[in-house]
Amino acid sequence: MPAQQTWPASAMFDGAPRRSQPRAHPVQATTCRHSMSHLFQPLQIGPLTLANRITVAPMCQYSASEGTPGDWHMIHLGQLAISGAGMLIIEATAVEAEGRITAADLGLYSDANEAGLARVLDAARAHSPIKLAIQLGHAGRKASSRAPWEGGKQVPVGEPGGWPSWSASPVPHAPGEQPPLALDAAGLRRVRDAFAAAARRAARLGLDGIELHGAHGYLLHQFLSPLANQRTDEYGGSLENRMRFPIEVFDAVRAVFPADRPVWMRISATDWVPGGWDIEGTLALSHALKARGCAAIHVTTGGVSPLQAIQLGPLYQVPYAQRVKAEVGLPTIAVGLITEPEQAEAIIAGGEADAVSLARAMLYDPRWPWHAAAKLGAQVRVPPQYWRSQPREFKDLFEGATFGAR
Ligand SMILES: Cc1cc2nc3c(=O)[nH]c(=O)nc-3n(C[C@H](O)[C@H](O)[C@H](O)COP(=O)(O)O)c2cc1C
Helix, strand or coil: CCCCCCCCHHHCCCCCCCCCCCCCCCCCCCCCCCCCCCCCCCEEECCEEECCCEEECCCCCCCCECCECCHHHHHHHHHHHCCCCCEEEEEEEECCHHHCCECCCCECCCHHHHHHHHHHHHHHHHHCCCEEEEEEECCHHHCCECCHHHCCCECCCCCCCCCCCEECCCCCCCCCCCCCEECCHHHHHHHHHHHHHHHHHHHHCCCCEEEEEECCCCHHHHHHCCCCCCCCCCCCCCHHHHHHHHHHHHHHHHHHCCCCCCEEEEEECCCCCCCCCCHHHHHHHHHHHHHCCCCCEEEECCCCCCCCCCCCCCCCCHHHHHHHHHHHCCCEEEECCCCCHHHHHHHHHCCCCCEEEECHHHHHCCCHHHHHHHHHCCCECCCHHHHHHCCCCCCCCECCCCCCCC
């Protein structure tokens, strides 16, 4: 028996050219009709409208081949695309091969990378109206590592999966590691150009937005943090100088990505180390980015030093997002140990952030937004193939759901 197709025919993959722009989806993101839930209200990130305020945080999968995604990404991003979240941010994606954290990182620096990602994106778009953004990054001195499940340590140059890494200064991430090479003027130009080239590829792929990875101790954060940046030229020293390269990268990406699609940055609001990057620097950078057309700030913390003393706990990073939102006024995404729908609802209702992003909770339960909608009395978009799963007690949970039989 041929597979029964229940999703509107026009929504299915139609063999359109792989680099097609996103099509208007037949099931457009819409406002929740019945719920008073703040979490399920639409959100504007610059010109981009999200159906609700739940975003899937970027999550490295260490499962690409020479930067190109394969079947794992189809499965992984496919299931998250039908999660009911308003936006899915694709994992940290390297803008040059040397900028990968591990040899198996996703990249967007070659035609093969672009074609591989087009395949995954086309499949996701055929079955979901979720907005698809990508996190572009460069690992800097944290490049040339093993995957977390292989211990995560630095791979020495000369061993398989090992290569020389680059940073602001020749200061290793951890004592005993091989130090990175400091980027000189030509190196800075090369990396900036690589960000812009990847952004052009992201534009051709029809991605809805770009998040620049300015956090977690990777290259842009290495320029921001005095713990990693010990330069004495115009890219080091003062706050203004340390912000210079990340801002140049932002400008280069913003200049080539279509004006009707947003670019924003993920920033670590503190290094959790005395004398490191802090919330004051974060506010200054956010103000500077806002003035240059940045559409949002995704507020996280840490990652630049093994000496970090993180005060972990539920919602532990939300106060940083709250300060950015209150003092900068850009749409702000909060992340970090947000696990319960009621927590997420309270963050939005209380004006602490404009959106939440979830990582581990989404891996553990990729239907988290469905369950949140059920708990908060909201509605969620679900593919028609799954409409029959709507629980009896939530008769109006799946937007537009109907089913019949003969
Ligand atoms: C498997 C995994 C991969 C991750 N990869 C990335 C990444 O590519 N980029 C990034 O900025 N953060 C990454 N993170 C951090 C998450 O985006 C998130 O900030 C962090 O896990 C805290 O959120 P949570 O408590 O909801 O998991 C990753 C986290 C996990 C669990």
